[in-house]
Amino acid sequence: MSRNAKAGLEDIARAAGVSKMTVSRVLRGSSGFSEETRARVMSEVERLGYLPNRIAAAFGSGGTSTLVGVCVPRFASSLFGSTLESINTSLMRLGYQSMIGSHDQLPEEEEIWLKGLASWRPAGIILAARRHTPETLSLLRDLTVPIVEMWDLNTQPIDVSVGFSHFDDGYTMGRFLMLRGRRRYGYVGAMANRVTTGRNRRDGFEAALREGGISLAASETLEDHPGFYAGYYGTELLISREPKLDGIYYHDDEMAIGGMAWLASRGIRVPDDIGIAGWGGMEAASIQPRRLTTTVVPTALIGKTAAELLVGRMRGDPVQDVTMIPTRLVPGETV
Amino acid sequence: MSRNAKAGLEDIARAAGVSKMTVSRVLRGSSGFSEETRARVMSEVERLGYLPNRIAAAFGSGGTSTLVGVCVPRFASSLFGSTLESINTSLMRLGYQSMIGSHDQLPEEEEIWLKGLASWRPAGIILAARRHTPETLSLLRDLTVPIVEMWDLNTQPIDVSVGFSHFDDGYTMGRFLMLRGRRRYGYVGAMANRVTTGRNRRDGFEAALREGGISLAASETLEDHPGFYAGYYGTELLISREPKLDGIYYHDDEMAIGGMAWLASRGIRVPDDIGIAGWGGMEAASIQPRRLTTTVVPTALIGKTAAELLVGRMRGDPVQDVTMIPTRLVPGETV
DNA sequence: GATTGCTACGTTACCGGTAACTCATGCAGT
DNA sequence: ACTGCATGAGTTACCGGTAACGTAGCAATC
Numbered sequence: 001m002s003r004n005a006k007a008g009l010e011d012i013a014r015a016a017g018v019s020k021m022t023v024s025r026v027l028r029g030s031s032g033f034s035e036e037t038r039a040r041v042m043s044e045v046e047r048l049g050y051l052p053n054r055i056a057a058a059f060g061s062g063g064t065s066t067l068v069g070v071c072v073p074r075f076a077s078s079l080f081g082s083t084l085e086s087i088n089t090s091l092m093r094l095g096y097q098s099m100i101g102s103h104d105q106l107p108e109e110e111e112i113w114l115k116g117l118a119s120w121r122p123a124g125i126i127l128a129a130r131r132h133t134p135e136t137l138s139l140l141r142d143l144t145v146p147i148v149e150m151w152d153l154n155t156q157p158i159d160v161s162v163g164f165s166h167f168d169d170g171y172t173m174g175r176f177l178m179l180r181g182r183r184r185y186g187y188v189g190a191m192a193n194r195v196t197t198g199r200n201r202r203d204g205f206e207a208a209l210r211e212g213g214i215s216l217a218a219s220e221t222l223e224d225h226p227g228f229y230a231g232y233y234g235t236e237l238l239i240s241r242e243p244k245l246d247g248i249y250y251h252d253d254e255m256a257i258g259g260m261a262w263l264a265s266r267g268i269r270v271p272d273d274i275g276i277a278g279w280g281g282m283e284a285a286s287i288q289p290r291r292l293t294t295t296v297v298p299t300a301l302i303g304k305t306a307a308e309l310l311v312g313r314m315r316g317d318p319v320q321d322v323t324m325i326p327t328r329l330v331p332g333e334t335v
Numbered sequence: 336m337s338r339n340a341k342a343g344l345e346d347i348a349r350a351a352g353v354s355k356m357t358v359s360r361v362l363r364g365s366s367g368f369s370e371e372t373r374a375r376v377m378s379e380v381e382r383l384g385y386l387p388n389r390i391a392a393a394f395g396s397g398g399t400s401t402l403v404g405v406c407v408p409r410f411a412s413s414l415f416g417s418t419l420e421s422i423n424t425s426l427m428r429l430g431y432q433s434m435i436g437s438h439d440q441l442p443e444e445e446e447i448w449l450k451g452l453a454s455w456r457p458a459g460i461i462l463a464a465r466r467h468t469p470e471t472l473s474l475l476r477d478l479t480v481p482i483v484e485m486w487d488l489n490t491q492p493i494d495v496s497v498g499f500s501h502f503d504d505g506y507t508m509g510r511f512l513m514l515r516g517r518r519r520y521g522y523v524g525a526m527a528n529r530v531t532t533g534r535n536r537r538d539g540f541e542a543a544l545r546e547g548g549i550s551l552a553a554s555e556t557l558e559d560h561p562g563f564y565a566g567y568y569g570t571e572l573l574i575s576r577e578p579k580l581d582g583i584y585y586h587d588d589e590m591a592i593g594g595m596a597w598l599a600s601r602g603i604r605v606p607d608d609i610g611i612a613g614w615g616g617m618e619a620a621s622i623q624p625r626r627l628t629t630t631v632v633p634t635a636l637i638g639k640t641a642a643e644l645l646v647g648r649m650r651g652d653p654v655q656d657v658t659m660i661p662t663r664l665v666p667g668e669t670v
Numbered sequence: 671g672a673t674t675g676c677t678a679c680g681t682t683a684c685c686g687g688t689a690a691c692t693c694a695t696g697c698a699g700t
Numbered sequence: 701a702c703t704g705c706a707t708g709a710g711t712t713a714c715c716g717g718t719a720a721c722g723t724a725g726c727a728a729t730c
Contacts, residue, residue, distance in 0.1 A: 008716060008717080009716070010716080018679075018680090019679070020680095020717080021679080021717095021718080022678085022679060024717070024718065025679085031678095032678060032679070033677095033678065033679070034677085034679090037679080051453055051454060052717095053398075053454060053715095053717070054454045054455050054456075055390060055393045055398065055400065055455060055715095055716085056394055056715075056716035056718090057716080057717055057718075058390045059390050059391055059394040059685060059686075059716080059717070060684085060685060060716065060717035061685080061717080061718050062684090062685055062718080063685085064718090065390065074416075074420065075410060075416045075417075075420040076413060076416030076417040076419075076420050078411060078413070081409075081410045081412070081416045082410075084411075085410040085437055088435065089437070092448070092451065097434060097451065097452075099434060100423065100433070101427070102420060102423065102424070118386055119386060119387040119388060119389045120389050120390060120432065121388065227618050228619050228622045229618065229621040231622070254619075258622045261622040261623070261624070262622070264624075265624060283562050283563055283564065284563050284589075286563055286567070286593075287564060287566070287567045287592070287596040287597070288596070289600060343687080344686070345686080345687095353709080353710090354711080355686085355687080355710095356689095356710070357709065357710080359687070359688065360708095366707085367707075368707095368708060369707085369708065369709090372708080388685095388686060388687070390685095390686085391685075391686040392686080392687055393687090394685085394686080394687070394716075395686065395687035395689085395714085395715060396688050397688080397689085397714085397715055399688090
């Protein structure tokens with residue numbers, strides 16, 4: 001019970017009457033000791049309250065640590081928060097420790113984070129970004145550790161990729177809306193730091209419309225983080241420029257809900273006057289009077305899969321290069 | 336540009352014609368070298384693409400690392416997400432690296448996380464929980480590193496505490512509602528893993544009512560994570576048991592918004608028929624037809640302050656034991 | 671009986687930095 | 701001229717593990 005932070009392998013070894021190396025072997029579970037020795041060592045470990053020293057272990061083994069770097073755009077997003085939590089607990093359960101960073105969609109921030117991370121000699125890296133600086137790519141190459149690119153599926157990954165296609169999500173939603181026979185569509189998006197994360201979804205959406213012979217009637221992309229209020233005033237801006245729209249595709253559900261709030265305040269009915277579609281499958285949609293038409297993203301599954309793929313690669317198991325995690329269009333009552 | 340991960344201090348030293356120790360001194364900025372030497376060393380550092388090795392540095396200095404452990408209830412919460420992000424970037428800017436964990440309100444999970452963290456010999460710890468297991472407390476004591484308890488203010492901190500009082504927030508809101516002259520109040524809360532985080536707010540709220548000579552007419556605490564939908568059906572449960580209420584105090588804003596959605600679906604008007612108050616100052620409230628009466632919590636400031644206090648303590652600066660970060664009641668239009 | 675192979679360890683060297691100490695030099699003050 | 705001290709280095713030991721290799725003892729094989 002009384003934990004003695006100063007007890008090291010040497011102390012255990014002396015107490016158990018074996019060598020330091022034998023204690024090391026017992027603690028790491030590799031073979032090379034008798035059951036009797038194991039029991040004696042473990043009882044001393046318990047009695048002395050030995051605390052492993054991973055700094056020394058990582059150093060002694062020449063840089064083979066159990067550290068994993070994880071970099072996402074933001075913590076404070078319901079989707080990334082859930083993915084991050086899933087990665088973190090999965091890695092912890094598998095015996096790895098994560099070092100998390102955020103880049104807010106800025107490749108330069110990712111580069112700064114990566115440089116700091118690299119000095120900890122991580123055993124693997126999980127990234128959630130498609131754009132990287134040349135320095136980042138060069139550093140990733142030099143580190144020669146497994147790398148999982150997640151979220152946005154990269155079909156030509158640096159190493160391993162897991163996620164889904166934003167383009168396909170937009171395309172599928174576009175096709176779905178087209179089936180409703182409406183013709184005049186608008187788009188409301190948001191971009192943080194000049195990077196529209198939803199850009200690929202919008203492109204996919206437009207591609208579907210184009211196939212149907214029409215083009216996007218209006219589009220409004222705010223220079224702000226996506227959120228309820230951005231959807232609210234983005235819709236106001238869009239409608240004031242283009243009052244006669246049949247439907248609006250939103251960056252995500254929260255923006256769609258914000259948009260619906262603005263429409264409701266103007267007496268515009270959904271879906272009678274205008275159809276609404278979001279993306280993400282966010283919880284806020286659950287209390288809307290009408291179920292939101294959206295694309296549900298399995299955030300936790302993506303995180304868990306990313307963690308498992310990385311651990312597989314770090315252990316040297318053969319793993320799939322590209323793993324698609326399907327999203328699901330949920331037809332609601334807003335279209 | 337071509338980063339050579341294998342170059343170490345020794346290589347730099349040889350190339351610059353000095354000793355390894357001089358290179359170490361130059362890189363860490365401590366004095367003991369001439370400007371000429373510094374320039375020569377730095378140019379070799381640049382040329383060879385030296386990557387610092389913090390594992391070796393932490394090991395060599397006998398465990399004085401720049402690692403900080405941070406443990407919060409959840410990542411995927413708008414409030415904690417924001418605080419976490421703030422801590423992470425603040426620590427990074429100050430030259431520290433964080434290792435983040437989540438405990439989901441379970442002291443046992445916190446203990447497991449702490450044991451894993453301890454083996455990395457962190458230089459400091461930030462915790463967001465009031466309850467700890469005896470083992471956790473004993474381990475925290477043995478680690479002898481600065482500890483910041485944040486979020487819920489602890490006036491008798493283990494080491495340092497920063498945050499606000501949930502009790503006071505509830506009390507202040509209770510007083511505010513009482514001024515409106517209403518008499519019959521209900522409460523809708525949520526608890527994850529049998530721990531009601533909002534318990535202190537509810538207690539404060541009840542204390543205020545008691546001073547006014549009344550008691551809580553009805554209370555409903557769901558065994559679920561707080562969120563929009565929990566507020567929605569929690570309100571349904573509350574009202575079905577106690578239809579005649581003048582006001583409802585909610586665990587947080589998202590639950591209040593969920594509650595308002597349910598009330599709206601029944602044609603119950605806010606604030607005419609019933610007053611509503613939330614807590615947290617969450618973004619979703621920004622699109623409600625009426626501004627929600629709530630308590631705004633400066634989440635990012637708490638994170639930044641926690642990081643700065645910890646770094647102060649780690650550097651040995653004198654820092655305040657207890658730092659109150661005031662929250663602010665924002666009277667909206669729902670009461 | 672000699673050789674081989676396996677088990678269960680012990681020995682030794684080393685990972686890449688940092689702390690603590692030593693030492694030569696130059697210059698100001700007495 | 702001598703002392704004292706700051707400056708700018710070099711030297712040595714060490715942090716606490718792990719990898720690689722060595723070896724004693726014993727059973728199985730040749």
